[in-house]
Amino acid sequence: MSERRVRVRFAPSPTGPLHIGGVRTALYNYLFARQHGGDMVFRIEDTDSTRFVPGAEEYIIEAFKWLGIEFDEGVSYGGNYGPYRQSERRDIYQKYVQQLLDAGKAYYAFDTPEELEAKRGEVENFQYDASTRLTMRNSLTLPASQVQQMIADGEQYVVRFLVEPGRDVVVHDLIRGDVSINSSILDDKVLFKSADQLPTYHLANIVDDHLMDISHVIRGEEWLPSAPLHVLLYEAFGWTDTMPRFAHLPLLLKPVGNGKLSKRDGDRLGFPVFPLEWHDPKSGEVSSGYREKGYLPEAVVNFLALLGWNPGNEHSEVLSMAELIELFDLEKCSRNGARFDYIKAAWFNHQYLISRPDAEWVPELDRILRANGIETTPEKEEDVVRMMKLKVIEYTDNEGNKKKRNVSFVSDLWPLCRFFFVAPQAFDREDKFVRKNWKETTAEEMKQFMRQLQETEDFSTEGLRQKIDPWTEETGIRPWNAWRICLVGEGQGPDMYELAAFLGKDETLRRIENAIQQLG
């Protein structure tokens, strides 16, 4: 078994945008596959034609591209095990359904949805299983000739799996160990529906995993209760020796309150639950995405990887995809659900944002500036990036130490740097910083200060420092905070000499004059 090539799959239903929990499941599959030099398969499980949502498949593919989770084969990637869309595999499933039917391991059932509904109404905890199947309308209770006739007449039916009661079915789970369930509590699951000539999830899933030679099934914990059914299905087909190994991942829970993470939590607390922004084609509703919110894909991946798995104490929590691949270990996955700590997600984003290479900033910053009506030319771009990188993301303090600012999202940047491009228009007298640093004597001091600036020949950072520092010593005037109000409008921003040097003498003086006029 250790010789078997690792092949895993991520197999979503195209019923809407990819939930962040699904992203994590895919990520774990990906890490596992890459670590073992195996294959990652992308399969579309669209066996419920009524729930198909246009655009969902494309959305999912785009989301993984953005996140850097790569598939080796599957829908849109090709491969030797296709087709990878279940709706295109009808013939295959029919063959295997027939195989079970012929072997007496499955049977036709003609009970209509209405009849079943009625049954559930009159019998408490009704379940279609060994205890009830002989009281229903199916090929076990009806004469064979009548069954043939009904099918020939086009009567709607389903094929159900015949579960032998009274057996303990053991599922070996890589994360949880052996899980045992008695087959008597399992129902005779519907395997195939005549209405759309498609199988249900369970049948399609087992057949495809077998045919695609999947070695490991890594999926969410919600599948654990049906895992014994899947084991039984492998047995019924005679595929137990190549049955994949199972691993059921803990679920992602709400940040606060009870239950699993839902879209509503994101709306309520202000964080996305989808990787990309999603425009619902029916309702027109727009759901925010990590990408559009200014998250970096590396940060999302890193954060998600650590929700339910941990490499241990000796490692930093800031891990690249390559490091995650190297360290990942299914058996070290935790078994209990993880609350979704979106505050920590922001911290991860901060980590990646401040250490981003300059080149990657160019298009991003350019976009921000254009969005705010600042035109940059390609020649100027580099200067703008350098300036913003040095003065907004990272700067040098008076002692020459490199410092970094608390920027968590790309969208935080504009408010932090707009003063480089736009002079403060109005001043808020109620602002704490303004109140504290603009006193009655300040206007007069600023006028004196302006004369010093006026006389400064070398208006560079160093030139200003050499001219102004001695003056503050002589006069005892400490101009920096008031000066900051003039140029920035509030208590933030880089070193004042650096800022003034960037703005230039004219603009610096203009802004001070304006502030004096307004604040008096």
Place this chain on the structure above:
RNA sequence: GGCGCUUUCGUCUAGCGGCUAGGACACAUGCCUCUCACGCAUGGAACACGGGUUCGAUUCCCGUAGGCGCUACCA
């Protein structure tokens, strides 16, 4: 209701019979300082409960309680 999974700081977790129970996020305080930050330092903060097993349980077993999931002609 039935079945299954699960339970260490507020949160994510390390721990795999003997530890002052460790780290990260968040929080608080201090240092730095021309502002906001960053950084650094410090601090508070946890083994759900009850029985066993054992010389010794956070760790193993059994209950109880809580949490989560499944219980469709959805995945």
